[in-house]
Structures are given as C-alpha cells and as structure tokens.
Amino acid sequence: MAKNFLEVFPDLHMTSEMEELLKLVEVERVSAAKNRSSIRIYIVSPRLIHRKNLYDLEHGIQEQLFPGKQLEVRIVEKYRLSGQYTPEKLLNVYKDSLLLELKNYSILLYNILRKAECKFPQENILSMTVEDNPVLKQKTGELKRILEKVFCERCGLPVEIAYQFVEAKNDRQSLQREAQLQREIEERLRNSPLAAQLLSTEEMDSGMSNDARQGYGGTESHEAGTAARAETKTVAMAGNLGKAGGLGNGGEKAKGTFGKNGDGKNGQWKKPFSKEGRKFGSYQKKSDNPDVLYGRDFEDEFISIKEIGGEMGEVTVRGQIINTDSRLLNSGKTIVIFDVTDFTDTITVKLFVREEALEDINKAVVKGNFIKLKGMTTIDKFDGELTIGSVVGVKKCEDFTEKRSDNSLVKRVELHCHTKMSDLDGVSDVKDIIKRAKKWGMPALAVTDHGCVQAFTDANHALDKGDDFKIIYGVEGYLVDDMKQLVENSKNQSFDDPYVVFDIETTGFSPINNRIIEIGAVRVEQGVITDKFSTFVNPDVPIPFRIEQLTGINDTMVLPAPKIDQVLPEFLKFCEGAALVAHNASFDISFIARNAELLGLEFHPTVLDTVALARILLPQISRYKLDTVAKALNISLENHHRAVDDAGATAEIFVEFLKMLKKKDMKSLDELNRLSELDEEGIKKLPTYHIILLAKNDVGRVNLYRLVSWSHINYFHRVPRIPRSVLAKNREGLIIGSACEAGEVFQAILRGVSDTEIGKIVDFYDYLEIQPLGNNEFMIRNEDSAISNEEDLKNLNRRVVQLGEQFHKPVCATCDVHFLDPQDEVYRRILMSVRRFTDSDQQAPLYLRTTEEMLKEFEYLGPDKAEEVVVTNTRKIADWCERISPVRPDKCPPVIDNSDETLRRICYDRAHELYGEELPEIVVERLERELNSIISNGFAVMYIIAQKLVWKSNEDGYLVGSRGSVGSSFAATMSGITEVNPLSPHYYCPECHYSEFSSEDVKKFSGMSGCDMPDKACPKCGTLMKKDGHDIPFETFLGFKGDKEPDIDLNFSGEYQSHAHDYTEVIFGKGQTFRAGTIGTLADKTAYGYVKRYYEEREDRKRNCEINRIVQGCVGIRRTTGQHPGGIVVLPVGEEIYSFTPVQRPANDMTTTTVTTHFDYHSIDHNLLKLDILGHDDPTMIRMLQDLTGLDPVKDIPLDSKEVMSLFQDTSALGLTPDDIGGCPLGALGVPEFGTDFAMQMLLDAKPKYFSDLVRIAGLAHGTDVWLGNAKDLILSGQATIQTAICCRDDIMVYLIQKGMEEGLSFTIMESVRKGKGLKPEWEEAMLSHDVPQWYIESCKKIKYMFPKAHAAAYVMMAWRIAYCKVFYPLAYYAAFFSIRANAFSYELMCQGRERLEYYLADYRKRSDSLSKKEQDSLRDMRIVQEMYARGFEFTPIDIYKAKAKEFQIMDGKLMPSLSSIEGMGDKAAEGVVDAVKDGPFLSREDFRNRTKVSKTICDLMGDLGILGTLPESNQLSLFDFAV
Secondary structure, three states, rough: OOOEEHHHHHOOOOOOOHHHOOOOOOOEEEEEEEOOOOEEEOOOOOOOOOHHHHHHHHHHHHHHHHOOOEEEEEEEEEEOOOOOOOHHHHHHHHHHHHHHEEEEHHHHHHHHHOEEEEEEEEEEEEEEEEEEEEHHHHHEEEEEEEHHHHHHHHOOOEEEEEEEEOOOOOHHHHHHHHHHHHHHHHHHHHOOOOHHHHHOOOHHHOOHHHHHHOOOOOHHHHOHHHHHHHHHHHHHHHHHHHHHEEEOOOOOEOOOOOOOOOOOOOOOOOOOOOOOOOOOOOOOOOOOOOOOOOOOOOOOOOOOOOHOOOOOOOEEEEEEEEEEEEOOOOOEEEEEEEEOOOOOOEEEEEEEEOOOHHHHHHHHOOOEEEEEEEEEEEEOOOOOOOEEEEEEEEEEEEOOOOOOEEEEEEEOEEEEEEOOOOOOOOOOOOOHHHHHHHHOOEEEEEEEEEEEOOOOOHHHOOOOOOOOOOOEEEEEEEEEEOOOOOOOOOOOOOOOEEEEEEEEEEEOOOOOOEEEEEEEEEEEEEOOEEEEEEEEOOOOOOOOOOHHHHHHHOOOHHOOOOHHHHHHHHHHHHOOOOOOEEEHHHHHHHHHHHHHHHHOOOOOEEEEEHHHHHHOOOOOOOOOOHHHHHHHHOOOOOOOOHHHHHHHHHHHHHHHHHHHHHOOOOEEEHHHHHOOOOOOHHOOOOOEEEEEEEEEHHHHHHHHHHHHHHHHHEEOOOOEEEEHHHHHHHHOEEEEEEOOEEEEHHHHHHOOOOHHHHHHHHHOEEEEEEOOOHHEEEEEEHHOOOOHHHHHHHHHHHHHHHHHHOOOEEEEOOOOEEOOHHHHHHHHHHHHHHHOOOOOOOOOOEEEHHHHHHHOOOHHOOHHHHHHHHHHHHOOOOOHHOOOOOOOOOOOOOOOOOOOHHHHHHHHHHHHHHHOOOOOOHHHHHHHHHHHHHHHHHHHHHHHHHHHHHHHHHHHHOOOEHHHHHOHHHHHHHHHOOOOOOOOOOOOOOOOOOEOOHHHHHHHHOOHHHHHHOOOEOOOOOOOEEEEOOOOOHHHOOOOOOOOOOOOOOEEOOHHHHHHHHHHHHHHHOOOOEEEEEEEOOHHHHHHHHHHHHHHOOOOOHHHHHHHHHHHHHHOOOEEEEEEEEEEEEEOOOOHHHOOOOOOOOHHOOOOOEEEEEEEEHHOOOOOOEEEEEEHHHHHHHHHHHHHOOOOOOOOOOOOOOHHOOOOOOHHHHHHHHHHHOOOOOOOOOOOOOOOOOHHEEEEEEEEHHHHHHHHHHHHHHHHHOOHHHHHHHHHHHOOOOOOOOOOHHHHHHHHOOOOOOHHHHHHHHHHHOOOOOOOOHHHHHHHHHHOHHHHHHHHHHEEEEHHHHHHHHHHHHHHHHHHHHHHHHHHHHHHHHHHHOOOOOHHHHOOOHHHHHHHHHHHHHHHHHOHHHHHHHHHHHHHHHHHHHHOOOOOOOOOOOOOOOOOOEEEOOOOOOOHOOOOOOHHHHHHHHHHHHHHOOHHHHHHHHHHHOOHHHHHHHHOOOOOOOOOOOOOOOHHHHOO
C-alpha cells in the first residue's frame, strides 16, 4: 500500500520547495540488496521532478539517514501526468532532466540527444535528426530503447523513436577523441570496486521485480539503471584520475603517487623509508642536474596538491612559492617555512637546514618562484596541519599557469569593467586590469563600477606620462524611470467614465514564451462596480508546479476551459469603451497585447497602474505589492494570486483611489498625469535598471560626478539611484549604454513589450550592449525565467543586434568584467556567499577576454557581425571619448582677503608683545625667513585658517594642541596656532623685554628645552624671567626651499571638535566645506573570516595556508565608505565641488546631514585644502581640571616643577612607595604619553632628568623600530644616552649639519630615514667621511617611522599640565581622569573600598595572559583607583539625586562616581536618570524604572549596590501603610 513520501521519511531535512513537491509524491515500496549495500525507493508522482532534485534527494537520504555507511540510495520514479501532456510537451519540459541523467550514464548518448533535432510528425512519433557516423549509429539503438522506456513506462506516454541521419559536421579526430573518452570512462567504471559492488544485482532482494533490476530497460540495465548512480559517484573519481594521470596545466605528464602503500604507477608497494645512502652531519647538493636547486635529483612525476588528503608518504608536487619565513633555532639549524600552491590547493613545506645548506635553500626558496619538490607528508606537531617535511630535493619548474594572450591584428575595447571598488562585487585591482589590457594591445578600457567612481584615481595612476593607452571613465548606474506617466495613452477620460480593472494568471513571466491561464475583470462606472468577467484559459501546455503552488490552478482545472483564441475576443468586448486598470499593469497588459497581436486583434487601450497611483497616494508605505496596498486601505484580499479575486481587490483599491483623487479636486486622467512628478521619497521606491554612463570629455566627467553625487545624496535607497529626468538634463558629454541583462532594454525584451514601447526605450541610449552567454546562464537555472536553454539566450542577443540595426545604434559586446582571469572567480564566489546570494557557487564567467575569445563567443552572429560588435563598435565608442584626467591638475586653495598682510601683522604683534619693541635679531631673522617662505609659496591662507580656529577655541575656553611638525614654525607660534616655541632655549623678561639667546648660561642647553634651564632674574629689572624654546628647525616643516606642502593638524577637545567643524562653515561660507571621505576595504582579518566561514559552511576543510592564499585575493575590496575623524576639505568660493570630486554621505547613511568627498582625500590632496581638526582627550581633561581648580593651564602651571619631574623618576611626589601601588616604581600611571607599562619601562631605561628628555622619550614611543632593538640597546650598552640617541626626526638633520654635512642633503637623509626608506650607499659614505659613528648609521637603517620633535613637545606640554594636577590637585586629577580617560570604570569593582579592589586586582593579575580587552581596560583603571586609595582618598556612594551622568564630582573631600560607572548603564541611560531627577523624587523602584527607562536588570543591580536606598519596589499602598 502506497504511503506519502513525507510520512515514510518524516525526519528528512530538505528545502521548502522540495517539501512542497514531495507532499504529492507517494512511495510504493522500498527494496534493499541482500548485503544491505544499496536500497531502491519506488515513487509515484503527479508532477515531473528534475533528475537533479532526485540526485540531491538520494544524497540527502544517504547522508542524513545512513551517515557513515557505504550505502547506495536509488530513487526509481514513475509519473501519472495530467491530460495536458503529450509526448512533444513532455520532451519540451523534461529534456533538461533527461540530458542530466544521460550525462551521468553515457557522454555519447548525452551528446546525441543534446545535438539532435527533435520533431513530432505525429503525436506518438519522435523523429530525431542525428549525425551519420559509425560511432553514433552504434549507440542510437540504445538511446532509442532508453527514451521509449522513459516515455512509456516512466511517464505513461507511449512513443516511437525514428532516426534521420545527416552528414556529420565533426571531423574524424573529434569523433575519435569523443569515442576514446567514452571508452576510458567505461573502462574506469568497470574497474572501480564501487561500481563492481553496485553492479552485482544478484545480491538484490529476491522479491524485487524484474523492472527494478533493469534501469532504462532490457539487458542493458546495468549501465542505464544502477550504474547510472554508480557513475555519479565514480565519475569524480575518474576525473581526479584524469587530472593525475593526464596532462597537467603545463602540458607535462602528471602521474605521481597515491596513498601510503601505492605509487600510482603500477600498484606496487612503496619501498620503506630508508636513510641508506644519505650522509649526515654535512650537506652537499648531490646532482649534476642544473635544475636541481637543493638536495638531490628526483623523478618529475607529481600529483596535484589538492589530492594530498593525509599522510601519504613521499610525494612530489609542483607549484609557486607564495610565502616564505625562516628562523634561527637554538640548535644552530635554521627552520625554513614556505607555502607552495599549484592553484588547486596550497601546502606548507618545513625544512630544518644546517648552515652549510642555507645558501642553496635561500636561492631555491624565493617568493614567486615556480619549483618542484619531493618530500614526506606529515602532520605538523605544532599546529596540527598537514605539511611536507624531510625534503629530498627542490628543482626548477616552468611557470605552468595558463597564459592568455590577444593575437588579433585589431584589438577590441572592453567597455564594461568592475574593480575592487564595486561594492563587494568586483575583485580585481584596476591597475592590474589596465596592465593586462595594455599587455594585450587593447587601445582603451572603460572603468564602470557599480554606482561609484572611486577607482578612477588609481586607474589614472596606472598610466605613465605620455602613455597612449586611453582610460574611459564611467559608471554602471542604477536608472529609475521617474518620467513614466501615471496614465498611458490618456484620452482625458473623466473619473466617472467606465474602467475595467483586471488581473491575469500565467504559466510564467514572459508574454512570448508563457501562456495565460486565467482572466478576472471588474467593470467600474461612476465609481461603482457594475459587472464582472472571469474565466480559466486552457494554455495548451502543462502548468508548472511553482505556478500551481502560487495560484492553486492545476491542469485539471484548465483542461475543460476555452483556449485564448476564444477567450480574448470576449474579454476585449467586455472592455469596450473602458480604460484598463491593473496592479503592475505592464505585466498584465504585455500578455494581452502579445496575444492580441498573434490573433490579429486591435489593442490600444488607455492604461492606469494602481502601483504608480499607490506611490503617489500612499507614500507612507514602503512596498506596493497588492496585499500591502489592500491592507493599507483595509480592503479584504482572499485567494491572493487568483485572477478573479485579485481583480476584485484591485477594483476596490481603484475606487478608493478615485475618491482620494476627487478630494484633491481632480476630475480627469490628464489632470492625474500632472501628478506624475515624484518627490525624492517616491523615486527611492521605483524599480531600478542598470545603465552605463561614459564620460566623453571633461564636461561629461563633471556631469558624471553630479549624477553620482545626487544619486548618493538625494536618491540613495539600497543603491544610488539616478532618475531619468535628472540624467536627461545632465547628459551633455556623456555616452549612455544599455548595460547588462538588468538593463532597461534587455528587461523590455524579456517582458515582451510592444515594438513601439521598445523603440522609445532604445532611442534613449547611444549604444546597446550584449554579453557572452555564460554571463546570463543563471536565467536558464531560474525556474521563474522564460529562458530555458542556450538558444534562448542567443536569441536575446540576436534581438538586441536587430534593434541596433533597426534604430541605428551601435551594438557592443562586453565581458562585464568582475575578475581578471577565470580562476579568480573563487574570490567573487566568497564575496557573494557573504552577501547571501543563493547561486554564489555558480559563478558566471565574468573575466576579461581576449579579442579571439570574444569573436568565438559571438560566432553564432556570423563572422562579419561578430567582428562588428566585438571590435569595430567597441573601438568606435572609445574613439568618441577624449583623453581626460579624472581629477583636476591645478591647486585650488581657498582665498581669504589680505591673508599675507594679516599673518605678518599677527606674528609681529605677538613677537613685540613677548620680546619688546626692539626685537632680537634671531627673532626677526627667523620670522622673516619663515614669512617670506610661507607667503611666497601661497601658504599664508592656511596659517590664517588655523589661527582663526585656534583663537575661537581658546576664546571658548578650550586649549588646542598642535600635531605634526607645525610646531617647528615660529610663525605658527607667534600667530597662536601652536604653543611650542621652536627657537633655541632662551630667557626673556615679561616686564622690560630683556632677552638672552646666546649667553653662556643659555648655550649649555643647546638642543634642549628652555624650561630645562634654571630660574634667572632679569639683570635689568630683577623680574623672574620666562624660559622658552625647544630648539626645532623650521626646515623640518617646510624644507630648506620652503615649498614643502604644509600640513597643519590640530588637536581640539573631543567635546569641542564638532563646534570647530561648524566654525569652518562660518569662515568659508555654507556649502564650501566637506568632510574628507574615506574608503573602508576588506582587511586581512575580516577576509580571513569570510573565507573560513565559506568553506566551513560547505564542510570543505582547507589548510590555513590555502585559506591565507585565497584571503589575499579578497583583501582591499571596497566594503563601505566613511569620514576622516577630523578632515575638512575646503572648496574655494566660485568653484563647484563636482569639478573635483563627487560627494556622498558617509556609509550612505541617509539619516545624517554630513556630506563627504566621494574620493578618498589623498586622491585629491593636490587640489583642495584639507584641515585636520581632530578630537583629543587631553584638551578636554585640561578644561575639566581648569573648571575644578581655577588654574589657568598656560599661565599658572610651570613646566619646570621638580615635583612633576620626579613622577617620571620615582613615586616620592605622591608620598608613596612602589609597594603601596602594586610594585609600580613610578608616579606616571595615568599620565598621558607615559602612563603605560611600556612607556614607564622606557622611563626606567632612559632615566630622564629634563623636560627635553621627556620630549625625546615621547618621540621614541611614537616611532617604529626607533626604540626596541635600536635606541634602547644603544643606551643600555652605553654607546648613546637619551640626549645623543636618535629620538625624533629633527635629530638627524640637526646632527648631520653639526657634523658639517650640506643642509639639503641632511634634510633629504632625514626625510628618507623617517619614512623607513633607509640610506643610500653614497649617503653612508658621506656620513662616514664626516665622522658620523657607525652605530648612528646602523640606527638610521633600522628606523621605519619617526615622530617630529614639535609634535612630541606639544604632547609632553599637555601631559605635564595633567601631571602637575596629579601632584598638587589629586582629587581634581582623579575626577578628570575617571570622567574622561577611564574606558572600563566599574562602580561595583572599584568603589566598594580598597580591600574589595585589591581582591579583584589580584584576580586580574593572576589571569593577565587571558584577559579580554574590556578586562585589560578595567585592570588599567583599577591600578589608578589603587593609587588613589593609597594616597588616602575615597569614593562616596552615588546619590541618584546629585550624581552626574558622565562626570565624577568632588564632594566633601571625596569623589562621587558618575551614573555611567554603573555596569550596563550607558551614557544615554545615565542622562535619562539626570533628566528624570528634575521632575522630583522617585516614589519607588517601579517609578524609577518608568521615568528613567532604565532596565529592570540595571535597576536591580543599583538596588544591590545600595544606590536606590530604601525605595520600595512598587507605588501601591497596603493596609499596613495606614496602621497606627
């Protein structure tokens, strides 16, 4: 007795689509072989099931129900089809499934059916026209038996097969190859143990029917039946054997060894590993073969790395070295580790090399080299990875990767190319693509990323000066048609005229390939429903299962119905005199129009679309599907996707819309059409089409930037949209192409729109585009698509070509490049899987093709037309485009009137204020030298801008710290931009303006800081003189020629930063400033996670080295955009931003008003001025200290305090010993720049005595390879001191000049060293000739990056002021530190007394190696709290009525923590509590939660900590509250 399939297999997991199909399937019986090696499941289905789905189902049953067992599952299907089927219709819908089944059985039979021309001269006779050759004729009888059995026994439709033979088109060699391939596969299948097992049908259950033992029928059942499944299992095995035993990529015979016991050649046992013949203790290369690079010679037989699945003994592989590393071991040997890939997989090789072998191995193991090597596979004990060790030898190998070249005399041009900037879609670097195109001899290439143009600048840099290659700058945009009228073909009908609201159901989405199965219509007159029309339509083809699922309509329901030739005239008669209304009307109208055309019926109706009306009248909803609109209007929609019900609901919607329109005083359709103009929100909801925009010239480039900008700023919704109306107004200088299958032209063809309509669409474009068939193959796989085979795809391209001829538009063949080479598809596959594309593993061949490859691809168009679309027309489009640059070459700084005079005046006013009326010569000389350089090079405006910003911040009570080398400029000091005075140390009197710059007292401190000098009274008036100067040369900032581009970076208070940004708009005017944009790309760590997850989801274990190889192909791909933390780009008045760069919102966040440059700032830094207005904690902390103490941080805090200096030497200034604070030897904890363990160790090693020493240590701390392994070793060894070691970049130039070297060369050496570029040999010679010590030269060569002294000095000055408060105003210091710098302060851990704190500290220190990032931050904060407790200070409990949200407060000699210090209480929640307090006392904890919106979890924690005091749980009163 048959049972439902899902009842027989209730625990089987499958897709929802498959589950729906199997609800109709019954299982007749299940049979098993006697030895339980295989089972057969006999099913009956009323619906055809594609053989691929059955294979997946068999695999699922085996994997899920019989995991780990060697069991073969075979499903034997039988169909009970509806009367709609005939043999011809069956073949049309079932052929793909048959082909797949035959492909897994016999390649020859598969090719016979695939290439055969099939016709049905009579209903039950299938005539097949095949090629006449002996090989095929031999197999036609077998194919006939198989097909007749499928039609008759499987599907219940008897048919007779008849053959017609025609002359063979293939040459004899290709036939021989095909026959040989078939013989090889069959031979391997016969010799396969698995196949032998599966073919033993005698072991099947004796109760099994004869039909069950036979597959397709007759005595040939072994191959056609059971073996069909065996072959699917073993064909992959045969393929692998083919790879190993056939020709490799490089054309060499690839044999190799397999397994631990066999050698892959003759099945002999592998010889046991032996040390015989090897000499130990010394190394020598034992071969005269010049190809041997290391070790001894060996045979060239190799296997692919992918086949190495475990420890297999010795193997030989070939590949390219992609990574190398080596380390010297304590044993004296060197471990050499390198990764080798043959591009099927990657494996790590490890060698332990003696010193005498190092030379050979270093020559052999070079990154990028191709090698062969022989060694032992082994599981590495360190990381558990399979590696190759015990290497016998390494040999040279030719580059075996496929090298494609373009050998055509006339080359094509690629007009559609995506790069890494194309939104996680393109994976190739634009420079690599251009390099390849140039190598192939292409004259030009178009860069057309999705929606953005961020690859333009890199593309421009890929060209050399005078390069003949042309880059065409373009974009693949997202077009929306906002110009489509609400009413098509309006005759100005009134709203009271008759309308027919209708809906249809169809067998698919193409009016050309699919049929109508139901029509439902409702007639509306005077706004009232007056009549109905409803009928099924016999489509004369079987209804696809997905349509039956969607609509509930099946073959049985439509078989008795009339056909379309009878229904359509009746429907059109019902519509007489009425305008037509439908939901998504273009779909329904296209089917009616197509069938009317076929039947010769006139059909030119007025059409209204309720989707378009809904966009206008219901802007508040986000989607406009019928059920969504019905719900918004409270209209019932039952039996959705049935034409009669959908038409009724649509009619009710239409009636409601008419009422809404009448309320707007509209009466006719012409008036309605005037509503067609959509606002920005309406445009965001329109469907998009892809479109190619190419810049023909600079006018076009600027228009392109306008369109890209507006699409991001005004119309972004998931993608940046370009309205047709906006494009039409700004198309000057642009060439418009129709793009890919997602383009408007292609979609119109697929929808089957009328010739008139498609003519209008084509007319909008300058050229049409077609692409290789593989690009659109996904449409064949899509069940909802009207495209069912390759020929359909060819016809689509032929149709585009025909349209091009008809409307005189060039048709261009493009690749739609997304990666450079076919093998690069893996990177895009991974990216698409991250974006959850279901077909990510079925990548289209979107690689850059040669001219020959493209001509071959389009040969079905004929040789002349193929040449035209591939070569002639693409070159024509390229010729239309001029050579342009994507960025302007000129410098465009902003203009501030009289900036030169203003800067000079400000500087001299301040100089006179400090140094008196008669300025010292050194001051005048330095100012004049700087001002002349600054003004002559046009930099004065930058100084004035910075001065305005700093003065405004100071005026508002916030100090500004300078960054970078701007403190090297005395003009910057005098104009108030920086407080770092770069003059040499000096004294000056604030009263009489006496100054000392060159006295003996001053000369002793040359190269140091003025505050290092002892106090001194003015010899003229006796006033205590000021001490200043840090001895920093101006040339560090602008160079000796004064023309180095200045970079003025400023550290504003973090809480003031936004005000500074706003003030730039005050300075330059609204719309003249933009945030500097950034581009966020995939970093190694993120890419690694993507790759790892991709393979884990597919249960495909990859070695880490292979994952790392693939990761490198994903790194650098654009992921998002952002904004520079402090960068402001200034646009000069009178210029338009679009002539420089497009603009957008950061990360396309439409909720922010911030606008950034579309290009990364560095791409346009030669054009526009960028200001770095950064936020920093130090100015914020100093402002809070100023508020708490009343100190003026500049005037009242001396930079020569001995107590402050002692913090960097010991703990005495705090009145503590190291034991009091956990062994910390210094008092610098929590002091910026010096409060970390690393920085404090530097202090202990360097032993600073002066302020200038701290400046040098700050320089060391911020450099790369300046301290560790460099200055530290020199200081500890006594070769240098903190004063003589290289600490800041300025040190190098000053020292070399002092040694007598030429100033310009000294500056050049400094710039090279500080950028990590090292020293040239001739520079080393010059340094030695000027008695520069060797240790100094070696130190320079190690440095990777150096900090400017001015930057270090600015940082230390800020840090010193904070340290001063730590010594003299401790509570203020701790309040400011915990409020601003503590990242993980916890009230629960840190404010419950010293004993509790010490407990947690001990626990954290014990777990120091395993702490999370948050715990590490907590540990840092706990150490500061420990110091506070040790100094005798305490916390007072939080009072919810007095506590602030984020700031700690000093109350009665104690600190009250902020509300945000409570675990889980965020800043917003804390502010909510503060706001709630203003409304009066809390009645209960319930009242507290309701008013503050604090969660119950946090509220309970506050209660446990005693913060809520005695607040009751609830507001409710009980009787006990009234008891006396």
